[in-house]
Amino acid sequence: xxxxxxxxxxxxxxxxxxxxxxxxxxxxxxxxxxxxxxxxxxxxxxxxxxxxxxxxxxxxxxxxxxxxxxxxxxxxxxxxxxxxxxxxxxxxxxxxxxxxxxxxxxxxxxxxxxxxxxxxxxxxxxxxxxxxxxxxxxxxxxxx
Amino acid sequence: xxxxxxxxxxxxxxxxxxxxxxxxxxxxxxxxxxxxxxxxxxxxxxxxxxxxxxxxxxxxxxxxxxxxxxxxxxxxxxxxxxxxxxxxxxxxxxxxxxxxxxxxxxxxxxxxxxxxxxxxxxxxxxxxxxxxxxxxxxxxxxxxxxxxxxxxxxxxxxxxxxxxxxxxxxxxxxxxxxxxxxxxxxxxxxxxxxxxxxxxxxxxxxxxxxxxxxxxxxxxxxxxxxxxxxxxxxxxxxxxxxxxxxxxxxxxxxxxxxxxxxxxxxxxxxxxxxxxxxxxxxxxxxxxxxxxxxxxxxxxxxxxxxxxxxxxxxxxxxxxxxxxxxxxxxxxxxxxxxxxxxxxxxxxxxxxxxxxxxxxxxxxxxxxxxxxxxxxxxxxxxxxxxxxxxxxxxxxxxxxxxxxxxxxxxxxxxxxxxxxxxxxxxxxxxxxxxxxxxxxxxxxxxxxxxxxxxxxxxxxxxxxxxxxxxxxxxxxxxxxxxxxxxxxxxxxxxxxxxxxxxxxxxxxxxxxxxxxxxxxxxxxxxxxxxxxxxxxxxxxxxxxxxxxxxxxxxxxxxxxxxxxxxxxxxxxxxxxxxxxxxxxxxxxxxxxxxxxxxxxxxxxxxxxxxxxxxxxxxxxxxxxxxxxxxxxxxxxxxxxxxxxxxxxxxxxxxxxxxxxxxxxxxxxxxxxxxxxxxxxxxxxxxxxxxxxxxxxxxxxxxxxxxx
Numbered sequence: 001x002x003x004x005x006x007x008x009x010x011x012x013x014x015x016x017x018x019x020x021x022x023x024x025x026x027x028x029x030x031x032x033x034x035x036x037x038x039x040x041x042x043x044x045x046x047x048x049x050x051x052x053x054x055x056x057x058x059x060x061x062x063x064x065x066x067x068x069x070x071x072x073x074x075x076x077x078x079x080x081x082x083x084x085x086x087x088x089x090x091x092x093x094x095x096x097x098x099x100x101x102x103x104x105x106x107x108x109x110x111x112x113x114x115x116x117x118x119x120x121x122x123x124x125x126x127x128x129x130x131x132x133x134x135x136x137x138x139x140x141x142x143x144x
Numbered sequence: 145x146x147x148x149x150x151x152x153x154x155x156x157x158x159x160x161x162x163x164x165x166x167x168x169x170x171x172x173x174x175x176x177x178x179x180x181x182x183x184x185x186x187x188x189x190x191x192x193x194x195x196x197x198x199x200x201x202x203x204x205x206x207x208x209x210x211x212x213x214x215x216x217x218x219x220x221x222x223x224x225x226x227x228x229x230x231x232x233x234x235x236x237x238x239x240x241x242x243x244x245x246x247x248x249x250x251x252x253x254x255x256x257x258x259x260x261x262x263x264x265x266x267x268x269x270x271x272x273x274x275x276x277x278x279x280x281x282x283x284x285x286x287x288x289x290x291x292x293x294x295x296x297x298x299x300x301x302x303x304x305x306x307x308x309x310x311x312x313x314x315x316x317x318x319x320x321x322x323x324x325x326x327x328x329x330x331x332x333x334x335x336x337x338x339x340x341x342x343x344x345x346x347x348x349x350x351x352x353x354x355x356x357x358x359x360x361x362x363x364x365x366x367x368x369x370x371x372x373x374x375x376x377x378x379x380x381x382x383x384x385x386x387x388x389x390x391x392x393x394x395x396x397x398x399x400x401x402x403x404x405x406x407x408x409x410x411x412x413x414x415x416x417x418x419x420x421x422x423x424x425x426x427x428x429x430x431x432x433x434x435x436x437x438x439x440x441x442x443x444x445x446x447x448x449x450x451x452x453x454x455x456x457x458x459x460x461x462x463x464x465x466x467x468x469x470x471x472x473x474x475x476x477x478x479x480x481x482x483x484x485x486x487x488x489x490x491x492x493x494x495x496x497x498x499x500x501x502x503x504x505x506x507x508x509x510x511x512x513x514x515x516x517x518x519x520x521x522x523x524x525x526x527x528x529x530x531x532x533x534x535x536x537x538x539x540x541x542x543x544x545x546x547x548x549x550x551x552x553x554x555x556x557x558x559x560x561x562x563x564x565x566x567x568x569x570x571x572x573x574x575x576x577x578x579x580x581x582x583x584x585x586x587x588x589x590x591x592x593x594x595x596x597x598x599x600x601x602x603x604x605x606x607x608x609x610x611x612x613x614x615x616x617x618x619x620x621x622x623x624x625x626x627x628x629x630x631x632x633x634x635x636x637x638x639x640x641x642x643x644x645x646x647x648x649x650x651x652x653x654x655x656x657x658x659x660x661x662x663x664x665x666x667x668x669x670x671x672x673x674x675x676x677x678x679x680x681x682x683x684x685x686x687x688x689x690x691x692x693x694x695x696x697x698x699x700x701x702x703x704x705x706x707x708x709x710x711x712x713x714x715x716x717x718x719x720x721x722x723x724x725x726x727x728x729x730x731x732x733x734x735x736x737x738x739x740x741x742x743x744x745x746x747x748x749x750x751x752x753x754x755x756x757x758x759x760x761x762x763x764x765x766x767x768x769x770x771x772x773x774x775x776x777x778x779x780x781x782x783x784x785x786x787x788x789x790x791x792x793x794x795x796x797x798x799x800x801x802x803x804x805x806x807x808x809x810x811x812x813x814x815x816x817x818x819x820x821x822x823x824x825x826x827x828x829x830x831x832x833x834x835x836x837x838x839x840x841x842x843x844x845x846x847x848x849x850x851x
Contacts, residue, residue: 018443046225062222090447097454104458108425129426136431
């Protein structure tokens with residue numbers, strides 16, 4: 001894959017082309033100054049370490065939060081959640097939810113996870129929800 | 145990590161010297177991007193213990209403890225790798241430098257030695273873990289399937305691999321402790337009557353048809369119960385064969401119980417928080433994507449299923465308030481259950497009828513009947529197992545349940561079907577056993593007549609052996625119901641296996657070939673409409689596996705070759721099904737979570753284990769063994785071998801103690817005590833669960849108040 005002096009651009013990560021969060025993952029793990037989402041070898045190691053089997057729930061939930069935070073403001077507000085749902089339902093028009101359904105869905109989610117009722121989900125609320133899920137650790141992993 | 149040169153700039157043009165890996169250490173302290181830990185570098189305390197005042201010593205101790213805690217918890221911190229490695233190196237240097245100051249002066253060398261040994265031990269442990277992981281078979285195959293089909297299909301193959309492991313152990317036990325000793329140290333083939341093919345059958349003993357049916361030479365070999373001699377100790381090792389046979393039989397069951405219960409407990413621990421339904425939507429949102437999927441087609445399917453599940457959940461939330469036409473739904477459900485019960489009763493009766501018919505055929509002599517009539521029982525059982533589930537599927541459309549609930553009902557019904565079939569089969573077998581036992585008395589009488597006729601020409605002697613040698617093949621033989629039972633089970637399993645493979649090849653492979661190649665010249669789109677490619681039926685396959693294992697457990701006492709056969713079968717299944725899945729199946733449209741079903745399948749396995757060991761235990765305890773075959777011939781009951789061993793092989797006081805311990809006056813209070821213990825543990829578990837719920841509520845209240 002090149003020497004330590006090489007960079008990995010987004011287009012080279014063919015493994016993750018079917019992952020809807022591929023751009024966010026690259027963005028979160030990249031330490032590049034130009035913000036183009038490219039990864040060095042150490043960034044790549046960070047990525048694999050966070051997604052590996054032996055990473056703790058705390059690490060995984062921390063990175064999951066950063067991945068889902070589309071606008072990088074430290075909280076998941078309505079806009080972030082809407083973008084998240086759109087990513088999950090695929091890019092084509094006939095699989096998207098209607099605006100009515102979207103509104104209903106996001107209200108339900110905020111009702112469940114937003115404990116302090118400020119309209120956003122912050123890191124501790126997110127970790128509180130995720131720690132109760134039995135599926136999270138087993139689905140949030142990438143093995144080469 | 146590859147060592148980098150000191151001045152290689154990777155991306156950051158202005159932080160060249162930061163990208164030095166720990167392998168080529170520099171002695172100057174490094175600054176990384178965001179150092180969150182306390183900066184104790186300015187503290188330049190000297191190492192000499194005398195020069196430190198008590199408060200400084202105290203501060204140093206605190207700093208040391210904090211560093212040590214940091215080293216322990218470093219793995220769990222969400223920092224970039226470089227930062228973690230730098231912090232680790234710094235903290236370790238600090239600890240090493242100042243550890244000696246806190247400890248005694250002369251302990252330095254011992255401490256260094258201890259540290260080196262700990263490092264070596266950790267490296268050895270890590271290498272061993274790597275080696276163990278590399279030894280796991282079929283890992284790459286399963287990962288490939290996982291990336292194409294998601295984790296629920298892969299969970300079937302993981303279950304298959306686990307079963308393979310159990311069967312290997314069972315095979316080891318039966319092969320090593322039962323089959324090999326008899327083959328090596330027991331009397332060889334042809335030396336005594338029970339080990340020889342009777343003269344009447346000798347002509348056809350090597351025919352393939354007879355061997356495939358496990359008659360002929362296959363029947364009179366270590367594969368079946370009847371071959372084993374009842375000599376108490378064999379060979380120069382004085383191996384106690386009957387005792388070993390009995391204990392291996394008990395041991396296989398005990399081992400299986402242990403493994404299944406241990407796996408269940410481990411699974412329960414992992415998902416131990418229980419299924420809370422309070423975060424339904426959030427979980428769907430945050431945890432539904434399976435990051436292991438690498439195939440675009442599977443990803444599309446996953447998108448579709450996630451969309452469907454969102455829409456469904458929203459609809460359910462809205463519709464949970466209105467319930468119209470509940471009477472019609474209830475009536476339809478009762479009707480559906482009634483139809484299912486009719487089906488089950490019908491299939492049970494069909495099997496009973498077919499088994500009776502096959503008994504009639506055996507009495508007439510098997511050569512007069514066609515192939516179908518000879519294998520009727522096995523064929524009917526396999527066909528029922530194939531078609532009834534489809535019938536249940538059709539009936540369940542009447543019921544209008546949520547898909548997950550409907551799936552559980554379906555699994556429950558298929559389970560009841562298989563169970564009913566199996567038990568009807570066993571009851572029919574019992575009838576045959578009774579017939580054979582009645583035959584025994586007649587044969588015993590015939591043998592005494594035959595022996596008397598041998599003495600007709602000679603003087604009356606008191607010896608019990610005939611004065612002239614008779615070839616073992618000519619001695620009249622008593623019936624052997626145990627071997628018959630073993631043979632029935634082996635035949636059932638073989639026909640079941642063949643049926644599964646043929647269904648696989650025709651139903652999946654041939655269908656895929658037809659759809660692919662006929663699509664060009666057909667009126668409608670074969671790939672999108674009927675019949676299209678098949679999906680992998682996880683639950684059906686898992687049930688098939690569980691029931692097969694049940695049959696193995698049932699028959700292993702009477703046919704020691706069964707675990708070996710099963711190991712072979714699972715090995716072939718693994719490769720065949722892996723190939724078939726990748727070649728002929730498409731990813732499922734509805735992708736279900738695999739996590740909830742894990743313990744469900746384990747629970748079914750446990751029930752099957754219990755139910756399949758019941759008949760074997762019943763026959764061991766109630767029915768006297770055949771007088772002319774097997775390791776227990778001549779005894780009144782099979783478990784008498786234990787009594788005999790205790791009397792002859794153990795010192796006298798031991799058997800006295802044992803006879804006291806097996807006194808009903810002692811056993812009954814013990815059982816009562818165990819029942820009380822179970823009741824007590826149950827009530828404490830319930831109270832812990834309630835306390836758990838209370839604590840959860842408290843946590844929620846506290847977080848609410850804090851935020």
